[in-house]
Amino acid sequence: MTPDAPLIDRSLFGPGPTNTYPEADAALVRPLLGHLDPVFIQLMDETCEMLRTLWGTTNARTLPLSATGSGGMEAAFVNTVHRGDVVVVAINGLFGQRMAELASRLGARVVPVESEWGRPLDPDDVLRAHPSPAIICAVHAETSTGVRNDVAALGAGKGDALLLTDHVTSIGGMPLAVDDWGIDVAYAGTQKCLSVAPGLAPFTINDRAFERRVERPTSWYFDLGLLGGYVGGDAGGKRTYHHTAPTAMVVSLHAALTRILSEGLDAVTARHEAAGAALQEGLQEMGLELFAAEGYRLPQLTTVRVPDGVDSAKVRAYLLQTFSIEIGAGIGEFADSVWRIGLMGHNAQPRSVALVLGALKQAIAATR
Amino acid sequence: MTPDAPLIDRSLFGPGPTNTYPEADAALVRPLLGHLDPVFIQLMDETCEMLRTLWGTTNARTLPLSATGSGGMEAAFVNTVHRGDVVVVAINGLFGQRMAELASRLGARVVPVESEWGRPLDPDDVLRAHPSPAIICAVHAETSTGVRNDVAALGAGKGDALLLTDHVTSIGGMPLAVDDWGIDVAYAGTQKCLSVAPGLAPFTINDRAFERRVERPTSWYFDLGLLGGYVGGDAGGKRTYHHTAPTAMVVSLHAALTRILSEGLDAVTARHEAAGAALQEGLQEMGLELFAAEGYRLPQLTTVRVPDGVDSAKVRAYLLQTFSIEIGAGIGEFADSVWRIGLMGHNAQPRSVALVLGALKQAIAATR
Known part of the structure; x- marks a missing residue:
């Protein structure tokens, strides 16, 4: 039992749950x-x-x-x-x-x-x-x-x-x-x-x-x-x-x-749209390849291929330990070859985009 | 929508939910x-x-x-x-x-x-x-x-x-x-x-x-x-x-x-036992009749007959409005003739017994 353990504060950038309002x-x-x-x-x-x-x-x-x-x-x-x-x-x-x-x-x-x-x-x-x-x-x-x-x-x-x-x-x-x-x-x-x-x-x-x-x-x-x-x-x-x-x-x-x-439902939707677009643009600028087909990409949940020579699990562990950031692995046959990055609800904001892009870049470099 | 409404603080003495630890x-x-x-x-x-x-x-x-x-x-x-x-x-x-x-x-x-x-x-x-x-x-x-x-x-x-x-x-x-x-x-x-x-x-x-x-x-x-x-x-x-x-x-x-x-599981059980016994004794001292058979009464949830000439719903409404106390009605054919009073978990303590007995006595007198 850990009644007096320090409270862990995560940035939840996986496929859900996300940080709460x-x-x-x-x-x-x-x-x-x-x-x-x-x-x-x-x-x-x-x-x-x-x-x-x-x-x-x-x-x-x-x-x-x-x-x-x-x-x-x-x-x-x-x-x-x-x-x-x-x-x-x-x-x-x-x-x-x-x-x-x-x-x-x-x-x-x-x-x-x-x-x-x-x-x-x-x-x-x-x-x-x-x-x-x-x-x-x-x-x-x-x-x-x-x-x-x-x-x-x-x-x-x-x-x-x-x-x-x-x-x-x-x-x-x-x-x-x-x-x-x-x-x-x-x-x-x-x-x-x-x-x-x-x-x-x-x-x-x-x-x-x-x-x-x-x-x-x-x-x-x-x-x-x-x-x-x-x-x-x-x-x-x-x-x-x-x-x-x-x-x-x-x-x-x-x-x-x-x-x-x-806030307004349209404004909330637009906030998700903007955050997702900025994330997807930033990932591509880093040289990463998006997984979902163009035109059908969710703004709130981005899938991206794990680059060749990069260990998906090591990167996720590094993100968790160094930055207290959670992102998701892929599912099924894509478990090791895809990451799922969610910017949902309270996390659909520019701060999250900047954080996850910066942290992911460093994690990939550090674990290569 | 009531985002700025005052927060209501209840004493939950019904059959559950109870107040949380x-x-x-x-x-x-x-x-x-x-x-x-x-x-x-x-x-x-x-x-x-x-x-x-x-x-x-x-x-x-x-x-x-x-x-x-x-x-x-x-x-x-x-x-x-x-x-x-x-x-x-x-x-x-x-x-x-x-x-x-x-x-x-x-x-x-x-x-x-x-x-x-x-x-x-x-x-x-x-x-x-x-x-x-x-x-x-x-x-x-x-x-x-x-x-x-x-x-x-x-x-x-x-x-x-x-x-x-x-x-x-x-x-x-x-x-x-x-x-x-x-x-x-x-x-x-x-x-x-x-x-x-x-x-x-x-x-x-x-x-x-x-x-x-x-x-x-x-x-x-x-x-x-x-x-x-x-x-x-x-x-x-x-x-x-x-x-x-x-x-x-x-x-x-x-x-x-x-x-x-x-706290200790035995101590918690004993706390429920003591609160229930005190409540049941107090209700009988008020002249009320317990509903559950003697020897098989739950300490954490007491059932008591609504006295003749007393309106169950009026008493419950009075408790809610005057004291912010919730107790439960009976179920099925006993909906109007039985009350259910729970002293569970955090509420299984002498303070709750004193409160519910005093409030119920006043509510019965005030609504007769």
């Missing part, structure tokens, strides 16, 4: 509220309303689920996949693979549509994969590769299918328009561009998807039919006890969303 | 750590080790799940219930009912063994309910009624069955001995006697139950086969990425457990 920290330790307290219920309502703004939706059923982003993925699938459903999954990274795994566990007939890691999905390929799928799934911002996928094109061509999308790394960091893009079910996480500690999954589902839902899913914890009353969306606003809301985390999310909307 | 608050806002940071991994390991002490187990697979206590319940069932299994569930309150619901959703043949709310389960009835159940389930401390159930007697007589038990309200507040009592699978929550914010589910499962588990459960998020690597229990201590751990919450739990073990 000071407002989110302050709210995390306001005196704890009960989950049925009228003050908390108001904060929860306001949180759901602010989430609607970030999602770009009017969906009544919009709330922070009491789990991490991966729990949000589980909630999306367990409520919508009926045994035997045809589920088309666009896969160009780890999180697309995971979607296919979840659908398969629930008895779906999964139709995977693969494209190369580092390249975006081809919407036409995905839409042509099956004549009448029940659900089409895609990841908006692939955390494993730093690639943006065009989910709006899927919404435009989905026909009668539901469109189910992952926004763990996109929400709050890039343009997002659930209603305009034809998205029916979507989930996210708090620990990336929202700059809140990990532990909640912002979630939204429209009436169309809710009406087709699994009536009594194998999951009780994520059963949206029960969760409606939890946030007052159903039953005429009457609250019904489902589970104890993680009140401290919700209040922290409330504070971060307030901060984001006070 | 100051140590847990301080840790909640230490600079955020990444979930793969070596410093965090050490804190996670220590957290699991301290949880073993609180559970009274040597189970390797002991960890805080990334969900609230209800998520812990889901993990317990989804990993152990095979379709068609006979599952005996002792029911004498809401959480026993919920266990039956979860088992049923997973295709179990549920054998409910009901006893009156406010009375303990009869271990002989439960053990005689079926000649060869796959699983026997019970709630150690029924949050809905304030009753202690004798789960050790079930462990002694379970035969080949697995014993699966709920400790959301018992862990850290009363004696608990998973290994000695023959418990195979158990879950809890952080927001009661551990005095941490809600959001994590301490969990433990022994080898016997793990070997009989569902190999590919419908839940990916709670799949213990995957979670082993997440905390290093399997795969020779090698970490595998599963989901992003809620690092702030885990570090807060670490601080609370350190505090509890530094």
Whole structure:
């Protein structure tokens, strides 16, 4: 046990979690509220309303689920996949693979549509994969590769299918328009561009998807039919006890969303865009090669190839020990050949760009 | 939005959440750590080790799940219930009912063994309910009624069955001995006697139950086969990425457990015992009648009948408005006729007893 150990202060420039907004920290330790307290219920309502703004939706059923982003993925699938459903999954990274795994566990007939890691999905390929799928799934911002996928094109061509999308790394960091893009079910996480500690999954589902839902899913914890009353969306606003809301985390999310909307969603998106562009330019000026395809690079999460003759793990260890900076390794076959550098939320600012570029240059030189 | 609203400071004397330990608050806002940071991994390991002490187990697979206590319940069932299994569930309150619901959703043949709310389960009835159940389930401390159930007697007589038990309200507040009592699978929550914010589910499962588990459960998020690597229990201590751990919450739990073990587990249990006894004596001296059966009353959560002619809701509103004190209503048919008063964790101290007794007396008089 290390009760008196010095507190380690990291610059979290990996794929998440990122450093939190000071407002989110302050709210995390306001005196704890009960989950049925009228003050908390108001904060929860306001949180759901602010989430609607970030999602770009009017969906009544919009709330922070009491789990991490991966729990949000589980909630999306367990409520919508009926045994035997045809589920088309666009896969160009780890999180697309995971979607296919979840659908398969629930008895779906999964139709995977693969494209190369580092390249975006081809919407036409995905839409042509099956004549009448029940659900089409895609990841908006692939955390494993730093690639943006065009989910709006899927919404435009989905026909009668539901469109189910992952926004763990996109929400709050890039343009997002659930209603305009034809998205029916979507989930996210708090620990990336929202700059809140990990532990909640912002979630939204429209009436169309809710009406087709699994009536009594194998999951009780994520059963949206029960969760409606939890946030007052159903039953005429009457609250019904489902589970104890993680009140401290919700209040922290409330504070971060307030901060984001006070800065302005467009300004926040522009801040991510500027930081990402400056980082990507700086990396290329250092002679490094970006991994994600041009035109589809995420500003909030940059992937870059580890130069020949450089040991990825040594560089990451040097960054951690010398500068207390965390960056991410690649995933799967790119574990040793790609770095993932996130500038998300509170870290999407010029100071972070200067710091990570300077530190990385020194780390590469020192470990060669 | 209420960014500048005054912070409300409650005395949380309901059935949970309770007020947090100051140590847990301080840790909640230490600079955020990444979930793969070596410093965090050490804190996670220590957290699991301290949880073993609180559970009274040597189970390797002991960890805080990334969900609230209800998520812990889901993990317990989804990993152990095979379709068609006979599952005996002792029911004498809401959480026993919920266990039956979860088992049923997973295709179990549920054998409910009901006893009156406010009375303990009869271990002989439960053990005689079926000649060869796959699983026997019970709630150690029924949050809905304030009753202690004798789960050790079930462990002694379970035969080949697995014993699966709920400790959301018992862990850290009363004696608990998973290994000695023959418990195979158990879950809890952080927001009661551990005095941490809600959001994590301490969990433990022994080898016997793990070997009989569902190999590919419908839940990916709670799949213990995957979670082993997440905390290093399997795969020779090698970490595998599963989901992003809620690092702030885990570090807060670490601080609370350190505090509890530094005070001494026996001393903490005795503190709960003394506070509960003083509260129950004080309530009876006021002429109120306790609800839970004598000999089976939880010290950490007292249930008391609302006196004739007293309006339960008015009293609770008066307590909230006048004293910023939260107590709980009853559940189900006892919603208006029972109060639930918790003195858990940081609130299990003489100051809380004096406060709640004095405030309740005044609230009853003022609202009559």
